[in-house]
Amino acid sequence: MGAVSHPVDIVQRISPEEIFFTIKELHEDAPNLIAHTSGKQLLYFLDIDMWKKEVFDLNATGRWFRLLADAGDDKILQHVRVTEPHLLVTAMSHFIRVAIRNPDVDLLEQRDELPPFTLDDLFFIDFLSPEHEDIIRKYLDVIFRWNTRMYFSLMEEIARGIHLENEDAALHWRRARMFDHGFPEFDEALEIYAYLARNVVTAPTIESSAQDSIISGPQSPVIDYPVKILDPDNFFRQCLAELQEPTELDRISTELAHLANKVMIADGRDPGAMEDLRNSLAKVSGYINIALEDLCADDISKASGLLRQNHMEILFRRGFSLILDLRKDIQTLLRNYDGGVENLGHPLAGLVEGLIKKRPVYADNIQGLPKPREFASIQDIRVIRELMDAGTIEDKWEPI
Secondary structure, three states: OOOOOOHHHHHHOOOHHHHHHHHHHHHHHHHHHHOOOOHHHHHHHHHHHOEEOOEEOHHHHHHHHHHHHHOOHHHHHHHHHHOOHHHHHHHHHOOEEEEEOOOOOOHHHHHHHOOOEEOOOOEEEEEOOHHHHHHHHHHHHHHHHHOHHHHHHHHHHHHHOOHHHHHHHHHHHHHHHHHHOOOOOHHHHHHHHOOOOHHHOOOOOOOOOHHHHOOOOOOOOOOOHHHHOOOOOOHHHHHHHHOOOHHHHHHHHHHHHHHHHHHHHHOOOOOOOHHHHHHHHHHHHHHHHHHHHHHHOOOHHHHHHHHHHOOHHHHHHHHHHHHHHHHHHHHHHHHOOOOOHHHHOEOHHHHHHHHOOOOOOEOHHHHOOOOOEOOOOHHHHHHHHHHHOHHHHHHOOEOO
16 A cells, blocks of 8 residues: 555656656656656656657657646646756757847847747747647746856857757767667667677577566566567467566667667668557567577477576577578579569569568568568478479469
8 A cells, every 4th residue: 555655666666668668658648657757767758759860859758848837837847947058958958949138239229129028037939830839938947947157058048049969969978878778879879780690699508597686685676578569379489488587588678679669770661650569569579589489499498498598698699590581592592593582473572572671571471461571480481382382383472
């Protein structure tokens, strides 16, 4: 009963990633949850949602300003206090234009040349977005009452008009914070698609028991959502169900989240979009599933040992490497086959077109599903290999 009576303490013990995922799921009820978040959690939400492919997103920023304003003055103040100054200047510069009066000239003589709104008869403000004017007025009033010196500094910086310099600095600091949450630079993210040989995967040992895997000491806030939304029927998910140690499940879930973050960066997806997050986790889960099925067949005990002994990125890369092996064999087939992909016949042509994309997909839309999907199991690879068989080419293929 005591725990329920302190929702702020409960919410602030949860990882920013988990809270953000929950906010996206809640939609209309999100403000009630946002009201209880910490400054650190809030800054993570803004870093994720206010930028689209490292370009400042005015619409998303407006949505967040409105959510925080609706949560009250304390939430606005929390936002202002935790936000890096260059980011606050960048955000405000999209909503207001600031003019400074000449203190040596009587205000009445300047009034017609100045914007209409002021809190101090020194800085005069034009609102560039009528739909956000009431929100920005509220923000400015809170800042002015809390710290007049900070308000003057903010107005002076906006009035200077060096918006690109501030935005570049804000992006620099945002990248650093995102890196701490598992979002690397693009070149580093691409390393998840580097080929990995089978022998690099660490085999399970007799010593890799549940007791050995338990890690003592304080742990970071738990990230649950990656495991929650995995396909419940695939081999990987069945193996996770065999792991009883909370520390192992927490480690795996965190590694899945960070791996999905890398996929989003490498694939140019939007970390703030739920569909992109789900699709990235589907790819991560599928590639790990392929590696486990290839290495362990249907031996859940052996596969669970592999999960204990290996970082999820190792298994992801091994699963992807099996797809690369398949693509290499397809390319060899095409070099020795008359005509292009379109002459391979149905259904191989459609599957090959999906396979040879920069980011391979399993084009089972040729089997009646609405669109291609990520490779999800070793069976996807086997289907294509069976169709590559020379006898199949001669006897069973149908022209497109």
